[in-house]
Amino acid sequence: MKNINRRNFLKFSSALTFASAGLTSNAKAAPNNILSPDRMGVLVDTTHCVGCRNCEWACKTSHGHDAGDIEKYHNREVFKEFRRPKDHSFTVVNEFENPKNELIPINVKYQCMHCDKPACVSACIVGAFQKNEMGQVTWDGGKCIGCRYCMVACPFQIPTFEYEKAIEPNINKCDFCFERTSKGGIPACVEICPVEALMFGPRTELIRVARQRIKRNPERYKNHIYGEKEVGGTSWMYLSSVDASQLKLPKHKDKTAPGVSESIQHGIFAYFVPPLALYAWLGGIMWISKRRKEIIQEVVEEEAK
Amino acid sequence: MSHAAAEPVKTVKFFTPGVFIVLLVALNGLVFIAGRFIFGIGAVTNLDNQYPWGIWIGIDVAAGVALAAGGFISAAIGHIMHRERYHAIVRPALLTAMLGYTFVAFGVFIDIGRWYYIWHPLVMWNPNSALFEVGICVMIYLTVLYIEFLPIVTERFMGRVNLPGILKVFNNLLNRLLTFLDNALGKTMFVFIIAGVVLSSLHQSSLGTLMVIAGDKMHPLWQTPILPLLFLISAAGVGIPMIIFESLIASKSFKLEPEMKVLTPLASYVAPILGVYLSFKLGDMFIRESFVYLGEFTAQSIAFYIEIVIGVIVPLFLFLNKKVLKTPLLLFMASAMVVFGVLINRINNFVIAYHPPYADYPYFPSYGEISVTLGCAALLVLLYRACVMIFPVITPEAKANHS
Ligand code: SF4
Ligand code: SF4
Ligand code: SF4
Numbered sequence: 192m193k194n195i196n197r198r199n200f201l202k203f204s205s206a207l208t209f210a211s212a213g214l215t216s217n218a219k220a221a222p223n224n225i226l227s228p229d230r231m232g233v234l235v236d237t238t239h240c241v242g243c244r245n246c247e248w249a250c251k252t253s254h255g256h257d258a259g260d261i262e263k264y265h266n267r268e269v270f271k272e273f274r275r276p277k278d279h280s281f282t283v284v285n286e287f288e289n290p291k292n293e294l295i296p297i298n299v300k301y302q303c304m305h306c307d308k309p310a311c312v313s314a315c316i317v318g319a320f321q322k323n324e325m326g327q328v329t330w331d332g333g334k335c336i337g338c339r340y341c342m343v344a345c346p347f348q349i350p351t352f353e354y355e356k357a358i359e360p361n362i363n364k365c366d367f368c369f370e371r372t373s374k375g376g377i378p379a380c381v382e383i384c385p386v387e388a389l390m391f392g393p394r395t396e397l398i399r400v401a402r403q404r405i406k407r408n409p410e411r412y413k414n415h416i417y418g419e420k421e422v423g424g425t426s427w428m429y430l431s432s433v434d435a436s437q438l439k440l441p442k443h444k445d446k447t448a449p450g451v452s453e454s455i456q457h458g459i460f461a462y463f464v465p466p467l468a469l470y471a472w473l474g475g476i477m478w479i480s481k482r483r484k485e486i487i488q489e490v491v492e493e494e495a496k
Numbered sequence: 497m498s499h500a501a502a503e504p505v506k507t508v509k510f511f512t513p514g515v516f517i518v519l520l521v522a523l524n525g526l527v528f529i530a531g532r533f534i535f536g537i538g539a540v541t542n543l544d545n546q547y548p549w550g551i552w553i554g555i556d557v558a559a560g561v562a563l564a565a566g567g568f569i570s571a572a573i574g575h576i577m578h579r580e581r582y583h584a585i586v587r588p589a590l591l592t593a594m595l596g597y598t599f600v601a602f603g604v605f606i607d608i609g610r611w612y613y614i615w616h617p618l619v620m621w622n623p624n625s626a627l628f629e630v631g632i633c634v635m636i637y638l639t640v641l642y643i644e645f646l647p648i649v650t651e652r653f654m655g656r657v658n659l660p661g662i663l664k665v666f667n668n669l670l671n672r673l674l675t676f677l678d679n680a681l682g683k684t685m686f687v688f689i690i691a692g693v694v695l696s697s698l699h700q701s702s703l704g705t706l707m708v709i710a711g712d713k714m715h716p717l718w719q720t721p722i723l724p725l726l727f728l729i730s731a732a733g734v735g736i737p738m739i740i741f742e743s744l745i746a747s748k749s750f751k752l753e754p755e756m757k758v759l760t761p762l763a764s765y766v767a768p769i770l771g772v773y774l775s776f777k778l779g780d781m782f783i784r785e786s787f788v789y790l791g792e793f794t795a796q797s798i799a800f801y802i803e804i805v806i807g808v809i810v811p812l813f814l815f816l817n818k819k820v821l822k823t824p825l826l827l828f829m830a831s832a833m834v835v836f837g838v839l840i841n842r843i844n845n846f847v848i849a850y851h852p853p854y855a856d857y858p859y860f861p862s863y864g865e866i867s868v869t870l871g872c873a874a875l876l877v878l879l880y881r882a883c884v885m886i887f888p889v890i891t892p893e894a895k896a897n898h899s
Contacts, residue, residue: 273856275545275854277545310709310711312624313624313625313709314625314626314627314709315622315625316616316617316622316625316627316628316631317616317617317620317621317622317628318620318621318622318625319620334613334616334620335609335610335613336608336609336610336611336613336614336616336617337608337609337610337611337613338604338607338608338609338627339548339549339608339609340548340625340627340706342545342548343548343549343707343709343710343713343850344709344710346711346712346713346853347853348545348546348713348852348853348854351545352545352548352609353609354536354537354538354541354543354544355536355538355539356536356538356609357533357534357535357536359610360536360537360609360610439853439854441712441853442712443712444712448709448711449624449709451708451709451711451721452626452705452708452709453624455626455705455708455721455724456623456624456625456626456629456702456705459629459698459701459702459705459724460623460629466694466698469694469697470690470691470694473572473576473690473693473694474686474690476576476577477575477576477577477578477686477689477690480576480577480578481578483578484578484580
């Protein structure tokens with residue numbers, strides 16, 4: 192936990208000046224992916240969710256975004272349209288028809304999955320994304336250059352960009368309530384949920400609970416914890432009564448998103464040996480072909496004599 | 497290095513009716529570039545949270561880098577393999593690469609949301625990121641290209657500095673400085689030339705690694721772990737056709753004889769590279785069994801056919817034909833097809849193949865995006881024209897023989 196405080200401090204100081212921004216970011220240059228075995232997660236039980244959208248309101252309020260009246264969120268009209276997180280809506284709830292029971296629709300909350308091996312962290316050109324040891328994936332606005340490669344990389348299409356801004360456009364996404372969770376608190380959305388559709392706890396513990404629920408109630412649940420294995424595991428995981436793909440949770444394999452690209456990248460650059468070897472090889476060819484030319488020249492000149 | 501023959505083009509005037517049209521295209525682009533900086537990316541482009549990258553990345557950056565590959569290919573043939581008869585093409589290719597990469601950097605500058613932080617990658621490193629590698633390599637290579645071009649500048653002005661009036665006192669000093677620079681560069685140039693080839697190989701391939709991390713979001717016809725290899729081979733393959741393409745356009749517009757004596761033997765290298773590329777591309781398709789998607793009738797499969805048939809297979813046969821190699825018009829067409837093929841391939845990889853999980857409509861570039869892309873290309877053409885008229889770049893060898 193000490194580590195997190197230090198990072199927090201760096202985050203503050205990096206906002207101070209241009210110069211110090213450069214220095215502090217250097218101090219935390221390469222994003223380290225040291226994950227705690229006790230890292231936290233959230234289990235979303237879509238069979239409990241009632242679609243009240245309190246979490247949307249709490250998320251906005253806790254992040255200082257304009258939230259408006261909480262009553263307005265209980266209007267179910269919005270469900271007609273499929274929505275995605277964007278700008279100051281880090282999380283959204285959507286509704287699906289329930290093939291098993293028409294009267295009880297299925298509501299699903301979406302937000303950043305906080306992957307264990309996040310593509311966004313691997314991709315970001317300046318290391319503005321960071322996987323923190325307790326699981327949160329956070330974004331540092333002091334570093335970001337706005338290239339949007341994180342958006343290209345994310346397998347869940349989560350980071351969004353403020354296209355309408357000419358100056359300081361931000362990348363927006365759920366930060367797992369870093370301000371709260373880094374100090375031992377619980378995420379705002381989890382706190383407000385009236386039906387315990389969201390459960391916050393150590394990831395390993397959540398997987399145990401999820402297995403138990405499936406075992407106790409095999410009628411109610413599909414035997415699949417979405418996020419346990421997908422893209423190498425995510426901090427947020429889902430239980431549902433239908434196939435995850437029916438809830439527009441993208442189908443993913445177990446292999447991590449950055450795995451292939453990082454091994455290619457490190458293969459090309461293994462300790463700078465391949466580039467240096469290429470340099471030496473080309474230098475050799477250059478020397479030999481030049482020398483050959485000179486020798487031919489000399490022979491020609493000698494014969495001319 | 498004997499470049500005695502190259503000289504500034506004097507056969508035509510800078511402004512012709514055609515040049516005015518190009519100028520208009522450039523101005524139209526500049527208007528939209530101004531719009532982007534004043535009102536933001538969203539105001540000018542069709543980019544959104546589904547499609548974060550469009551043609552500015554696909555064409556201006558990715559295709560731009562590939563089409564500037566003539567620079568490192570000609571350096572490898574002319575300087576490293578020391579084939580002297582190709583020296584005539586080294587300078588034009590170098591100029592194209594220098595201007596091309598300048599516009600690639602400019603394209604990145606326009607596309608990134610926080611353009612004033614473009615220097616961040618220099619001090620904030622993420623070695624896991626393919627984009628970081630591309631960024632750093634391109635920055636260093638651009639510097640190397642400017643250094644490689646310097647001797648052409650010193651050659652132009654050395655011993656000829658003739659400032660008017662009171663500035664006369666500096667003439668001698670400047671001349672001596674240029675002579676010193678020319679000397680120093682002449683002795684160390686080989687370091688930069690080899691570095692240029694190494695840097696090019698690195699970032700040409702890393703450009704291919706870029707989209708690997710997009711995983712399932714990229715159509716299986718293009719998504720493969722050998723993307724970096726395919727990018728490198730196709731960049732090498734388009735290098736020579738691009739040189740030929742430009743050289744033939746230049747000789748036409750500057751009213752010079754086409755340099756067939758250089759271009760024909762040069763063109764004979766093309767078919768083998770295209771052949772290797774095609775075999776990797778098809779081999780990969782069979783190993784991953786992605787050919788099943790070719791039976792579908794989608795934008796992706798059509799784009800793939802265009803890329804591979806018009807861009808690779810047809811020109812491969814053309815470049816195998818001796819008559820094509822010797823006839824300027826046919827050679828021009830074959831080269832143009834390869835250039836087109838690589839352009840389409842980069843667009844396919846970065847734009848057409850990209851399909852995020854929640855996309856509910858396809859991306860098509862806005863008028864503003866197209867204007868900026870065309871505008872940048874037009875500016876490049878104008879700068880090229882100006883440069884060959886000021887600096888000794890083109891070798892009017894044929895003219896000397898024929899007149
Ligand atoms: S869901 Fe996307 S943004 Fe969130 S951690 Fe994973 S890769 Fe990053
Ligand atoms: S947009 Fe910002 S956070 Fe995303 S990859 Fe680029 S620099 Fe990193
Ligand atoms: S964890 Fe925090 S930031 Fe993320 S959706 Fe919940 S309230 Fe919003």
